[in-house]
Amino acid sequence: MSIEQDRQFLRQCVALAVDSVAKGGGPFAALVVRDDKVLAQSGNCVTNSNDPTAHAEVQALRQAAALTGDPHLTDCTLYASCEPCPMCLAAAMWAHIPRIIYAATHDEAIRAGFDDTVIAIALYGQPLPANLPAERFQHLPIPESSAPFDAWLAKEDRVPY
Amino acid sequence: MSIEQDRQFLRQCVALAVDSVAKGGGPFAALVVRDDKVLAQSGNCVTNSNDPTAHAEVQALRQAAALTGDPHLTDCTLYASCEPCPMCLAAAMWAHIPRIIYAATHDEAIRAGFDDTVIAIALYGQPLPANLPAERFQHLPIPESSAPFDAWLAKEDRVPY
Numbered sequence: 001m002s003i004e005q006d007r008q009f010l011r012q013c014v015a016l017a018v019d020s021v022a023k024g025g026g027p028f029a030a031l032v033v034r035d036d037k038v039l040a041q042s043g044n045c046v047t048n049s050n051d052p053t054a055h056a057e058v059q060a061l062r063q064a065a066a067l068t069g070d071p072h073l074t075d076c077t078l079y080a081s082c083e084p085c086p087m088c089l090a091a092a093m094w095a096h097i098p099r100i101i102y103a104a105t106h107d108e109a110i111r112a113g114f115d116d117t118v119i120a121i122a123l124y125g126q127p128l129p130a131n132l133p134a135e136r137f138q139h140l141p142i143p144e145s146s147a148p149f150d151a152w153l154a155k156e157d158r159v160p161y
Numbered sequence: 162m163s164i165e166q167d168r169q170f171l172r173q174c175v176a177l178a179v180d181s182v183a184k185g186g187g188p189f190a191a192l193v194v195r196d197d198k199v200l201a202q203s204g205n206c207v208t209n210s211n212d213p214t215a216h217a218e219v220q221a222l223r224q225a226a227a228l229t230g231d232p233h234l235t236d237c238t239l240y241a242s243c244e245p246c247p248m249c250l251a252a253a254m255w256a257h258i259p260r261i262i263y264a265a266t267h268d269e270a271i272r273a274g275f276d277d278t279v280i281a282i283a284l285y286g287q288p289l290p291a292n293l294p295a296e297r298f299q300h301l302p303i304p305e306s307s308a309p310f311d312a313w314l315a316k317e318d319r320v321p322y
Contacts, residue, residue, distance in 0.1 A: 039182035051223050052232040062212050071213040071322060086253060086284065089246035095213035095278045119254045123176065123247065124285035125292045132281055161232060 001036070001077065003140070009033055009079045009102045010142050016043055017081040017148035020056070021155055024048045027112060027148035029077035030056035030088075031079040032064035032097075039076060040064035047159040056080065061095050068142035070097040081148055082109050083139070089129055099135045103145035112149035113160055162197070162238065164301070169238045170194055171264045171303050178217070178242040178309035184208045186272060188309035189200075191217035191218055192240040193225035193258075200237060203224035208307055208320040217241065218249035222256045228278055233257040242309055243270050244300070250290055261298045264306035273310035316317035 009031055016029035027046040042059035046052060057080055065071050065081055074096045078084075082104040084092065092100055098122025106117050106127070117127035129137065168194055177190035181204025189205040203220035207213060218241055226232045235257045239245075243265040245253065253261055267278050267288065278288035290298065313319055 023209045046232050046255075050226050050230050050232050052226055052234075052254045053219050053223055054232075055255075058214050062214055065192070065211050065213050069211050071207050071211050073213075073214075085250040085251060085255075087248050087251035089284055090246060090251065090280050092285065094207075094216075094246075094248060119251050122248055122254065122292055123290040124281070124287060126285060131286045 003122075005036065006079075006101050006140055007142055008075075009038075010081070010101065010140060011144055012038070013041075013081045013160050014142065014144045014147055016041055016128045017056070017063060018151050020044055021148060021151040021158075026056075026161070027058045027081075027152035028109075028113075030060040030084075031147070032073060032076050034058045034064075034073075034076045036097045039067060045051060047161050052089065055085065055160055056089050057084050058091050061097070062090055065095065076099065081104075081145070086120045086123060086129075089132075089137075098136065102138075103140065103142050104149070105139065108146055108149050114151050116156075165239075167240075167262050167301055168303055170199075170238075171296075172305055173199070173300060174202075174240045174242045175264055175305045175308055177202055179312050181205055181217070182309060182312040182319075183319075187217075187275075187291065187322070188240045188313035189270075190309070191221040193221045193227075193234060193239060195238050196279065197235045200228060208322050214248065216246065216249050218245050219252050222252055222258070226256065229265075235259065238262060240253070242306070243267075247284060247290075249279045250293075250298075254311065259297065261273075262301050263299075264301065264303050265310070266300065269307055271311050273313050304315045
């Protein structure tokens with residue numbers, strides 16, 4: 001996978017996160033990719049499905065595993081429009097995902113009112129999974145990464161959570 | 162809630178985990194309790210539903226939130242047959258669960274081949290959520306807590322994951 005392919009999947013992911021906001025979901029999205037093809041994708045559906053675990057990454061992992069008939073996605077990459085929270089990171093590790101690439105950082109999510117670093121700090125006393133090696137967990141900035149949060153903040157009937 | 166009520170819910174949880182093994186699931190179970198009544202319950206369904214996120218706690222939280230029509234379970238207690246993993250702990254925090262009580266420790270899970278401390282160490286460099294206060298996260302030992310793991314280890318056709 002070239003870095004340009006990674007950027008292209010992240011752009012697709014960010015566009016899906018913008019679309020998620022328009023559909024009443026949260027400003028996040030994720031893709032599970034195998035062999036250069038999107039196996040599963042989802043926006044964040046916490047409030048519109050009343051499911052506290054329906055983060056985009058968890059939803060995409062669940063769909064991909066259902067499609068492949070295997071809870072382990074050892075040959076897949078997880079793309080996320082924003083840095084995954086501790087629940088999503090642990091879910092990706094249970095799914096044996098070898099590569100996670102994300103666009104926006106937690107700072108962008110905090111700007112939009114989503115502060116999941118609070119959870120990592122409450123659990124483990126630190127905000128970030130500093131122990132994951134760069135080949136497994138990578139921040140790849142793209143110019144579009146703020147768009148889902150701008151769409152969220154501009155949406156007057158948004159449901160915070 | 163008295164400590165004897167807590168123990169009773171944990172016994173119910175452990176019995177459900179033994180039952181989960183008999184039904185082809187993993188040796189874990191969880192209950193979501195509100196006003197002294199079980200609102201939702203589940204065993205671990207990772208291998209029998211091909212869902213890497215279908216830990217007992219996540220399943221019970223999802224069911225409880227679907228039932229109440231609210232992703233936040235601010236007045237509920239989460240009982241777990243075994244110490245929850247980082248995914249389940251973070252899920253409980255996203256669900257605003259104020260109290261988590263568990264029976265077996267990670268050491269019991271490790272004995273049965275489930276080493277989720279690896280994930281917390283990989284992410285945050287430490288095995289346990291040392292920062293959670295005791296009133297939010299409590300180990301309450303009961304004599305029955307090893308039973309699900311004994312059932313798991315005795316099951317010849319178990320599917321490890």
